[in-house]
Amino acid sequence: GQQVMQIPQYQHVQEGEDFTTYCNSSTTLSNIQWYKQRPGGHPVFLIQLVKSGEVKKQKRLTFQFGEAKKNSSLHITATQTTDVGTYFCAGTNTGNQFYFGTGTSLTVIP
Amino acid sequence: EADIYQTPRYLVIGTGKKITLECSQTMGHDKMYWYQQDPGMELHLIHYSYGVNSTEKGDLSSESTVSRIRTEHFPLTLESARPSHTSQYLCASRQTGRNTEAFFGQGTRLTVV
Numbered sequence: 565g566q567q568v569m570q571i572p573q574y575q576h577v578q579e580g581e582d583f584t585t586y587c588n589s590s591t592t593l594s595n596i597q598w599y600k601q602r603p604g605g606h607p608v609f610l611i612q613l614v615k616s617g618e619v620k621k622q623k624r625l626t627f628q629f630g631e632a633k634k635n636s637s638l639h640i641t642a643t644q645t646t647d648v649g650t651y652f653c654a655g656t657n658t659g660n661q662f663y664f665g666t667g668t669s670l671t672v673i674p
Numbered sequence: 675e676a677d678i679y680q681t682p683r684y685l686v687i688g689t690g691k692k693i694t695l696e697c698s699q700t701m702g703h704d705k706m707y708w709y710q711q712d713p714g715m716e717l718h719l720i721h722y723s724y725g726v727n728s729t730e731k732g733d734l735s736s737e738s739t740v741s742r743i744r745t746e747h748f749p750l751t752l753e754s755a756r757p758s759h760t761s762q763y764l765c766a767s768r769q770t771g772r773n774t775e776a777f778f779g780q781g782t783r784l785t786v787v
Contacts, residue, residue, distance in 0.1 A: 594772045603714065606764055606778040614773060650714045656772045662705075664717045 568655055568665040576671045583643050585668035587636040587653035596629050596636040597654045599664075607652055607664075643672045677701050680765050680779035687755050687786055695750040695782045697765030705768040706748040707776070710734060710761050717764065723748055724770075755786045 567590045577583050587596065595614045599607040611620055613629035613636065620627045626639040636653055653665040678699040687693055697706070704725045709717040719732030723742040737759075738752050748767075752759060765779040 597775060599776075601714070606781050607717070607766075607776070608778070609775040612773060612775065652717065654776065660772060662707075662768065662776070664709075664719075666716045667714075669714045 568653060568663045570651075570653060570665040570668050572668055573666065574669045574671075576673060577643050578673050579645060580642050583640040583647070583670055585638050585651050585653075585670075587638075587655075587665045589634045589655055589657075589663075591657050592633050593655035593657055594633075594660075595656050596633075598627055598636075598638055599652045599654060601650045601652065601667075603649060605649075607650075640670075643670075645672050645674055648672050678765065678767055678777050678779045680763075680782050682782060683780060684783050685785070687784070689756055689786055691755050693752050693755055693784075695752075695763055695765075695784070697748045697750070697779055698746050699748075699767045699777070699779075700746060701767060701769070701777065702745060703767035703777075704745065704770045706742070707766045707768075708732075708738075708740060708748070708750050709764045709766065710736070711764055711781075712761055721750065755784075757786045760784060760786050 569588050597612045598610040601607040617631045618629045624641045628637045650667045650669045652667045656662050681696045706723045708721045718734035720734045720736040721740040723729045729740050762781050762783050764781045766776045768774045768776045
């Protein structure tokens with residue numbers, strides 16, 4: 565069945581270090597979305613990528629969608645304590661099924 | 675702010691009790707989902723619906739049931755709660771279409787004792 569895996573599962577970084585989470589799908593996706601869930605909160609939509617090879621930026625966050633539309637990455641430059649949380653990718657496959665990735669939990673050490 | 679609401683926010687209940695977790699959205703979304711999640715962990719899809727009178731089971735085996743009699747309402751029922759059901763339950767909705775984002779409710783944190 566459809567699988568959307570994220571690595572790493574957990575990441576601890578010193579404040580100021582960079583962070584990257586990778587999202588890999590077993591099948592081609594129509595789009596990829598990224599969500600952030602703060603501790604104790606619920607996932608909140610960050611961004612969507614639709615085109616092959618697309619790159620989008622939001623301040624210190626850079627999102628990429630792979631050329632084959634089967635993988636994606638989220639890179640945070642110079643992490644801050646406010647970046648703490650779990651980051652999920654989510655994709656829609658060609659059958660219009662919507663799946664969340666397994667998530668990456670980020671801890672930022674002040 | 676998303677117009678999707680879950681009640682109750684917290685619930686402690688005894689083993690064997692029947693419970694219903696409520697989820698309502700006022701955005702007119704056709705697609706609704708229920709996820710089970712332990713803190714900071716993976717979102718496990720337990721049920722989804724693509725419209726009124728449409729319900730499907732998700733990837734996670736669950737002893738719960740859902741109904742979708744009205745577009746805005748998607749309640750989740752546990753016929754007999756067990757300690758293994760202790761978790762957070764998140765409801766989400768999306769507009770029809772491929773490129774639409776999911777909106778989540780605040781979640782219900784369930785503890786079965």
